[in-house]
Amino acid sequence: MSNRIDIRNESDVVVARQIARQVASQMGFSLGDQTRITTAVSELARNIFLYAKQGWIEYQEITLGVRGRGIEFIFQDQGPGIPDVELALTVGYTSGNGMGMGLSGTKRLMDEFDIKSSPGKGATIRIVRWLNK
Amino acid sequence: MNKSSIVKIHNALVVTLQGEIDDRTALELQQEILQSVIRYQVSGVVIEISQLDLVDSYMARILSETARMIKLMGAETFLAGLRPMVAVTIVEMGLNIDGVKTALNLEVALEVLKGGR
Ligand SMILES: Nc1ncnc2c1ncn2[C@@H]1O[C@H](COP(=O)(O)OP(=O)(O)O)[C@@H](O)[C@H]1O
Numbered sequence A: 001m002s003n004r005i006d007i008r009n010e011s012d013v014v015v016a017r018q019i020a021r022q023v024a025s026q027m028g029f030s031l032g033d034q035t036r037i038t039t040a041v042s043e044l045a046r047n048i049f050l051y052a053k054q055g056w057i058e059y060q061e062i063t064l065g066v067r068g069r070g071i072e073f074i075f076q077d078q079g080p081g082i083p084d085v086e087l088a089l090t091v092g093y094t095s096g097n098g099m100g101m102g103l104s105g106t107k108r109l110m111d112e113f114d115i116k117s118s119p120g121k122g123a124t125i126r127i128v129r130w131l132n133k
Numbered sequence B: 001m002n003k004s005s006i007v008k009i010h011n012a013l014v015v016t017l018q019g020e021i022d023d024r025t026a027l028e029l030q031q032e033i034l035q036s037v038i039r040y041q042v043s044g045v046v047i048e049i050s051q052l053d054l055v056d057s058y059m060a061r062i063l064s065e066t067a068r069m070i071k072l073m074g075a076e077t078f079l080a081g082l083r084p085m086v087a088v089t090i091v092e093m094g095l096n097i098d099g100v101k102t103a104l105n106l107e108v109a110l111e112v113l114k115g116g117r
């Protein structure tokens, strides 16, 4: 059963990170992990707003045998997509005027990170953080 | 909601960033800070961020750009009170806020500014 957050304007990015912190804290994530998760959500939600104008986030608690409990966020949009994923993940690469550290930084903060994108059809980015390391 | 404030203490501008700050608000605050440096003719600015529970790449960029702008105007900036977990996240992400002077807290920052170095 997943929950959904719509991203349509800048203030939705703030809403997304508030919800992320609340969910992470309720699940019992450490303060460090709450900060990592909230920061990752802030980056990816902003990217939706900046590069695809609008999209949505689905999130849910997941359980996987050996890994135990975790939190999963899936960021989806129907914007221009990410034609060269490797380039987008390059530290410092930005097509706008950002720092170019959002995707690479988020990848470092999370346990799982993957991008699916077909040009012209939008992007889907999935992140997971496991409760127990 | 953004609950930030800007006040003058001695010869310094103390900016307390607080509440939920979206990207546009961060830019507006940057403009307000720069204008306040001129209005109050201060030689130092302390940006106190102990109430911020996250600094992502956008906020990091705004903070370091603001410090560079203030430097160009002839004043000095300290970032004070960064939370431990925020510092951890900044380092893990590889965000670069080099070039921004930091202080453990507001008191230390004001002390250093008063010492005139
Ligand atoms: N949802 C998205 N849709 C299209 N392009 C994207 C999306 N997210 C990221 N990108 C592309 O990846 C680049 C790198 O993103 P990021 O690492 O967050 O850095 P920044 O946002 O500072 O440019 C962006 O400049 C943009 O070109």
Ligand SMILES: [Mg+2]
Pocket (backbone or CB within 6 Å): A043, A046, A047, A098, A101, A102, A103
């Ligand atoms: Mg980004």
